[in-house]
Amino acid sequence: MSFVFYVLAALSVAGALAAVLLKNTVHCALAVTIAFAGIALLFLQLDAQFAGFAQILIYIGAVAILVVFAILLTRGSETPKGTVYSHFPLVGLLTAAAIFAVLGWAVLSSAPMLPNESAPPTVAVIDIGNALMGRYVLPLEIVALLLTAALIGAVIVAMHEKAGAQ
Amino acid sequence: MIEKADQIFVLLAHWVASFLPVWLQPIVLVLLGVVAIIVTFPALFAITVLMERKGLGRMQNRYGPNRVGPFGLFQPVADGIKSLTKEDIVPLSADAVVHFLAPVLLVVVVFMGYAVLPIGRNMTLVHMDAGLLFFFAIGASSELSVFMAGWSSRNKYSLLGAMRAVAQMISYEVPLLMSSVAVVMMTGSLSLGKIVDAQNQYTYGLPHWYIFTPWGFAGFILFAIAATAETNRSPFDLPEGESELVAGYFTEYSGFKFALFFLGEYVGMMGISGLGTTLFLGGYSAPLQVLGFVPSWLWFIAKVMLSMCVFIWVRGTLPRLRQDQLMNFAWKFVLPLTMLNLLVAGLWRFMGEGWLRWPVCSAILLGAYVLMARTGMSRERFGPRSYRYAE
Numbered sequence: 436m437s438f439v440f441y442v443l444a445a446l447s448v449a450g451a452l453a454a455v456l457l458k459n460t461v462h463c464a465l466a467v468t469i470a471f472a473g474i475a476l477l478f479l480q481l482d483a484q485f486a487g488f489a490q491i492l493i494y495i496g497a498v499a500i501l502v503v504f505a506i507l508l509t510r511g512s513e514t515p516k517g518t519v520y521s522h523f524p525l526v527g528l529l530t531a532a533a534i535f536a537v538l539g540w541a542v543l544s545s546a547p548m549l550p551n552e553s554a555p556p557t558v559a560v561i562d563i564g565n566a567l568m569g570r571y572v573l574p575l576e577i578v579a580l581l582l583t584a585a586l587i588g589a590v591i592v593a594m595h596e597k598a599g600a601q
Numbered sequence: 602m603i604e605k606a607d608q609i610f611v612l613l614a615h616w617v618a619s620f621l622p623v624w625l626q627p628i629v630l631v632l633l634g635v636v637a638i639i640v641t642f643p644a645l646f647a648i649t650v651l652m653e654r655k656g657l658g659r660m661q662n663r664y665g666p667n668r669v670g671p672f673g674l675f676q677p678v679a680d681g682i683k684s685l686t687k688e689d690i691v692p693l694s695a696d697a698v699v700h701f702l703a704p705v706l707l708v709v710v711v712f713m714g715y716a717v718l719p720i721g722r723n724m725t726l727v728h729m730d731a732g733l734l735f736f737f738a739i740g741a742s743s744e745l746s747v748f749m750a751g752w753s754s755r756n757k758y759s760l761l762g763a764m765r766a767v768a769q770m771i772s773y774e775v776p777l778l779m780s781s782v783a784v785v786m787m788t789g790s791l792s793l794g795k796i797v798d799a800q801n802q803y804t805y806g807l808p809h810w811y812i813f814t815p816w817g818f819a820g821f822i823l824f825a826i827a828a829t830a831e832t833n834r835s836p837f838d839l840p841e842g843e844s845e846l847v848a849g850y851f852t853e854y855s856g857f858k859f860a861l862f863f864l865g866e867y868v869g870m871m872g873i874s875g876l877g878t879t880l881f882l883g884g885y886s887a888p889l890q891v892l893g894f895v896p897s898w899l900w901f902i903a904k905v906m907l908s909m910c911v912f913i914w915v916r917g918t919l920p921r922l923r924q925d926q927l928m929n930f931a932w933k934f935v936l937p938l939t940m941l942n943l944l945v946a947g948l949w950r951f952m953g954e955g956w957l958r959w960p961v962c963s964a965i966l967l968g969a970y971v972l973m974a975r976t977g978m979s980r981e982r983f984g985p986r987s988y989r990y991a992e
Contacts, residue, residue, distance in 0.1 A: 491738035497741070499745060
């Protein structure tokens with residue numbers, strides 16, 4: 436655990452906290468981007484170039500922009516006058532604690548299963564490509580099919596609205 | 602001697618670093634590289650702006666800047682001093698922090714893209730296995746800066762401009778990425794250095810640049826279209842359409858922040874030209890084997906500046922598109938052609954070394970282009986052109 440790790444971890448956590456605690460929704464969206472960037476940098480610090488860049492490309496380049504678009508198009512960008520916090524904090528707290536417990540348990544129990552490697556593995560992008568096209572080709576195809584279906588669905592939703600307006 | 606001229610900057614950096622203790626040397630070498638990039642490309646930006654103003658003036662039958670210095674050559678200096686001394690106005694209702702961060706983020710992100718570009722032989726700042734992916738990831742972040750600028754200004758023109766810009770950048774990012782994937786397929790690597798090495802070979806003194814293959818040529822044209830749209834350049838400069846939106850997402854920026862946006866836009870254009878050069882035009886390699894004595898970095902800069910000239914030329918020639926035309930062009934013309942180009946690149950790869958692949962691949966691409974253009978145009982209804990003259 437190096438100094439860089441702590442800086443990046445602090446950045447990610449601060450971004451995530453700001454995303455939850457800030458009042459203005461657009462500020463929240465921008466803060467969540469900081470958290471995404473922190474996680475991407477953590478991947479890069481672990482020498483996982485592909486994962487890091489994919490994280491930036493997808494989460495900052497697409498997901499954050501999509502969130503921001505959704506906020507603007509639904510007129511949610513005005514800062515609310517009253518409180519933005521939930522009236523039932525206990526329920527949220529319990530849900531968050533449960534999810535955290537499950538994730539923590541999964542991470543902790545998976546550690547002994549991993550092969551104990553003394554040297555860090557060197558994975559080039561070409562290996563990831565070969566794995567995706569060879570061993571994991573079926574999951575890849577299923578994801579592709581799912582995304583195509585989602586795309587067609589989005590187009591149909593948009594078309595239907597247009598036909599109704601005319 | 603030739604070798605020395607080619608490697609002059611590398612040798613210079615190592616010479617400077619040799620005065621320092623050993624543990625400091627790698628850091629200093631990286632810092633020198635960063636400084637070189639941050640100095641060189643804004644200098645080229647100044648030259649480009651002057652060239653653009655002069656060139657556009659020439660195309661529009663006017664003089665262009667000709668007051669400052671001989672032939673107006675010092676105009677960029679005057680512009681720089683002007684923007685530095687201007688008052689920095691932040692609107693009262695603007696979101697001050699986001700308003701300040703937007704131009705900073707843009708400039709940082711745009712300069713980061715240069716980290717992976719091979720500017721000359723042994724002149725890549727960071728050798729990355731996934732360099733191409735890095736460039737696109739960083740480029741995607743610049744959309745966020747555009748949005749931040751437009752939203753934080755609290756101005757309807759800014760917001761509309763930002764929405765247009767982001768929608769356009771997302772739409773054209775798909776063909777931009779897909780047209781480069783063909784190059785990755787042929788090279789078998791995402792590393793920009795390896796992509797240049799693959800093109801830096803000669804047969805009968807002629808280079809192996811990807812643009813001289815059917816799929817490479819089509820890919821380059823598609824890449825250039827997508828890059829023009831990605832950098833919000835004319836004819837895709839709707840986000841800055843001054844007849845509708847004042848100045849788009851940077852309407853509320855003045856003084857040096859405006860200059861930063863201006864700088865970011867041009868340096869971004871040079872960056873994406875550099876990427877196009879690396880992917881299709883052989884990077885820093887010479888166009889003919891006999892010209893190999895010219896330093897490699899000079900070739901790279903020359904190719905980038907040539908692309909900038911084409912950008913200026915296109916800006917002086919084409920009218921601005923409409924929003925629906927822009928989107929239709931992206932999704933119904935450019936994207937299908939890039940997908941077809943991927944297939945053709947695969948075909949080219951598996952048809953082997955013979956001459957047969959040349960006519961087959963060219964015919965597929967040309968046929969698809971003609972067919973799509975014809976069917977696309979047949980839906981448009983153009984009446985006879987009518988002229989109205991002043992009485």
